[in-house]
Structure formats: C-alpha cells, structure tokens
Amino acid sequence: MSVERVLAGLDVQYAIDMHYRAEVRLWQTGQYREWLNNMVAEDIHYWMPIYEQRFLRDRRPDPTPDDAAIYNDDYGELDQRVQRLYTGTVWMEDPPSKIRYFVSNIEAFDTGNGEFDVYSNVLVYRNRRQLEMTVHTLGREDKLRRVDDGFKVFRRKLLLDARVTQDKNLYFFC
C-alpha cells in the first residue's frame, strides 16, 4: 500500500462504516435483493481468489481473475445467486440458517472522482440445523463509488484466511 494515499475524511469514514453496517443488516435479515439493487454497482467484480500454500522463494505471481477462484462473479452472476435464494426450493436454507457478521478495521482512502479504496476485516459466524457451527475470517478490499447519498461497491476482493475451507460451502455474501 502506498504511503501517499489520502485517507478519506472523518465524515466519509463514518459514512462508509454506516454503509457497511446497513449492508450487514440486509444480509442478516435475508434481504439479498435489496442489497444487490442498492449497494452493488452493475460493473461489479466480486472475487475470492484461491491462494495456494507456497514456499517464500516461489516466484509465481499472485492469482489473477483468469485463475481458479471460489468467487469470480459479475453482476449477472451475483444476480443468479440471489435469485436462487428466492426460489423456495433451496432445501438447505429451509429451515433457514443463522449468519452474523462482524466488520472491523475499516480504512478508507480517497482515490478521487467520488471513489474510495476501503480495507476491512470480516468475521462471519454461521450456525445451521441443530449443532453445525462455522467461523470464517476474511480480509476485504473494496472499491466503492459514491451514488446519490450512499455508496455502491464495484470491486470486492475477498481474502479467505484458510487454505482448506472448514465448512461444507461458502455460499454466503460477504
């Protein structure tokens, strides 16, 4: 990260913090359509790359969107994921599972033109059926764009802190 970056002002930091809280509230209450419509830009790239365990001396480049990824979605693909959850035939979510998000360490940088680079940490707690409980932590690198009086995300890179996912799936928004 460049030291010359311009931290966004306090008012913007606060607004982004509130934006993330609202986003989490939509996810926790199953309002996926509202999230997609109001908080996601149509030019979104929603990406969770796969990082191998490699030796420090290994000079191969980091993954790009042309490589294997757990998420590598555009808007239409995110829309399909949302749509699936409203079909009434996703048996694994009936009865519904519980999910709780904790977003912290938010750092917003002003990149001009009403756009911001935002870094955050996310802890996700899932609880399903009677006893299934999983916890994931992720680093999140966003590019947000100001729209009207809010923000829309147009790049989201999710850095999962695990080589082997200790969960049966990662089908949740983050």
Next chain:
Amino acid sequence: MTGNPSLVDTVESTQSREIFWDKDVYNLELERIFGRSWLFLGHESLLPKPGDFITTYMAEDKVILSHQPDGSFRAFINSCTHRGNQICHADSGNAKAFVCNYHGWVYGQDGSLVDVPLESRCYHGQLDKARLGAKHVRVETYKGFIFGCGDADAPSLEEYLGEFCWYLDTIWEGAGGGLELLGPPMKSILACNWKVPTENFVGDGYHVGWTHAGALHGIGGELAGLAGNRAEMPFEDLGLQFTTRHGHGFGVIDNAAPAIHVKRDGWAKYLADTRGEVLRKFGPERERLYVGHWNCSIFPSCSFLYGTNTFKVWHPRGPHEIEVWTYTMVPRDADRETKSIIQREASRSFGTAGTLESDDGENMSSATFVNRGNITRDGRMDSSMGVGFEGPHPVYPGIVGSSFIGETSHRGFYRFWKELLDAPNWDAVKANDSVWDSVFLNRDYWTAKLDAAE
C-alpha cells in the same frame, strides 16, 4: 466385518447403513480398498516442468508427486525416514530437493535420500542412505491423468481401469487434444462418509431435479425441465447409465454436455467443431457420449462431471469426514478464453461456493450422521431403481442401464466395493473376471430392446 454378506446385498440391491458409519469397516477400507486401488494423484498439466511437484493424499497418506528430469513422474510418502516428520508443506512448486524441517535431511526429486547434515561426524560412516529414501508408491498415467497405487500386486493402471478406458478415451482423448486439469484445487471439509459423494456422482441422476431444483430454475436451458420433477419426460430416451468390472461407472444425459454452464458459447462451439472427428475415430455410440453430460466416478474416490467439467477427489479423513478437492477439466487444445470461461462456470456451479455444490453437501452430511442412531443404523439403504432394465449391450462394454435416472452404476460400485473388501488379495479378484457381472440377471435386456426397435 469382512465376509459379512449383509454389508452389501447384490440380490436385494441394498446396503447396510454401517458402511457409512462403522470404524472397523473404514479401517478395512483403508487397507483393502484404498491400499489396493489406483488413486488419482494429479494431471500432467498441473506439474508440466521437470522439478515441478504437488503434494496430495492417497486416502490418509500424504504424498509428494514429482516430475522427474527424464519426464516421468514419481510419488513418495511425504514423511522423513529419520523421525517421520512431514517433508514438504507447500501445495506445489518447483524444487531441486526437499529438505525436512526437523534435522535437515535432504531428499532428491526422486525421493532418494541425498544429504544428511553432519553425516560423517555424527554417523561415523555407518548410515546407509540408499536404504533410507522416502517410501515410494507405484505411479502410472493414462491420457495425462496420473494415478498412484500402494499395492505391488495390483494390476496395471490400464488393467485396473479395464473396459472403462473404452469410455474414458471418448473424452480423455476426444478428437485428439484430450483433457487437462486446471488448478489450484479448491479444498473444503465435508462431514460425510467418502462413499456418499462417490455414489452420488457414479450414478445418481435421480437427485438432480429435486436436490438442485433451486439452482436449475436459475440456470434454465435443457435441464430446467428436470427442476422440481414437474415435467413429463421420456427418461428412457434421454440417456444411459454404465458400470464396469472394477466399479467405475457413470450416467450420461444426451446432448446436455454444457447444460449447467450459463456462458457456454466457446465450450459448445468446441464440442460442435470436434464431434465429427470423435465420430470418425470412435463411432456413433461414443460420439453420443461425447456430447452428453456425464456424472462419473472412478473407483474408489475420484469423480467428475464431464460437460460441467468439475473434477473432484474425495480424500477420506475417518469414516465421517472427507476433504473435497475440486479442479476444473478443460479441453487441452481449446483457446485460453474458452478454458477460462469453463473454469469460471464449473467453479460457479460445483466449486466451494457453487450454486449446486452447496445443495449436495447438505445431503451428504445428513445421510452420514443420521446413522449415529443405533436403531437407525440397524437398517438398510435401497439401490433397486431400474433392476432388470439393464444388461450387457452389443456395443457398450460393461453393464448398461436403460436411463440416466437409475441405480445401475450405484449397484455396480457397491458390487465391486464388497468384492474388493472381501478378497484376500488381487489374485482372488482376478479369479472373478469372467463372472463379475452375473449379478445383473437380465442378460437379454438390450438384445430384446434393440430387436423391438428395428
């Protein structure tokens, strides 16, 4: 548990629920199923250069697969012969040697012990390094797919695949380029017995319409008619199911190869451009398979969906847990963009966050864990769908079922699982080579059906 006829009943087409739960069965599987079978290790495309390596599992054994300077592949147990420490902790890379973290013993690309720190001063010339190389397993390849085997008496890989090669050639060779795998694999833990996903992939076309109803609605296309099992469909005209000598099997849905892919233009064009050559090389029966969608398992624990092009290994971790590794299969000679889109689509459907994958994981876990109950476990599971609507076929090798929705390949998988579990060694298995398919009683199903059609 060995010799217990109740684990798999090939007459009634049922299995004991103990096969998903019992620790003794699992320990016997490690010895007699995984210890004797050829297990998928990798594909040449994953380690293309000499010195390239990947680390993987053969059941619960950690293994290093290494590309040798002469172009061949070797595999050895990822454990130091000194005090047993794991030798290599990276997923993949390129290495001239592997150095154990514990005392610094150095193993060459071929697994031989090449250097021991302070050797002359501390071992006084008494260390026989030639005897202390890492423990090797057999390695053989078929059409670029690399397998390992821990049993010196097992048949060759090609004999182990047997008549299933006839089917695999259709896609692993295809028009000429064949298939390769794209990694790195996604990895996830699933709390289920390893056979639940294997049997699901080998022959469960039945669950597609119901388990995946939600995802199929979104995808649309050819398979949308299956969603919710609502459509009236002539299932006997839509595909077939196959099982072979060593339990390898698959189901095929006709003309549906790329059906799960939303962005499919490149892949569909590739198939359209190459099917003529497949017809010329392999004939109409295999051209039919080439443009169909396969749900397939290679015995014991490697599965793939051709068409969707997800490729899975179910590494067992005890009777109630597996580590799922997910690669993507792509045509080796397709253009880069087509490969990349196939990879994205395969991951979106059957990756760790896949729209269909998440439906399956739920079922596989609960089908395992209900058997914790004593009354529950003292019961049986049924695989009788389509019994009698199957048999030897004049063209297709093995046993062929009349519809992709049937349990022919389920039955074939468990038939061989039981045979290998009961057999004292591979010689005893080979003794059954001419009679293995006698449990499929209707010998005239296909001749009668084909005669009637003429």
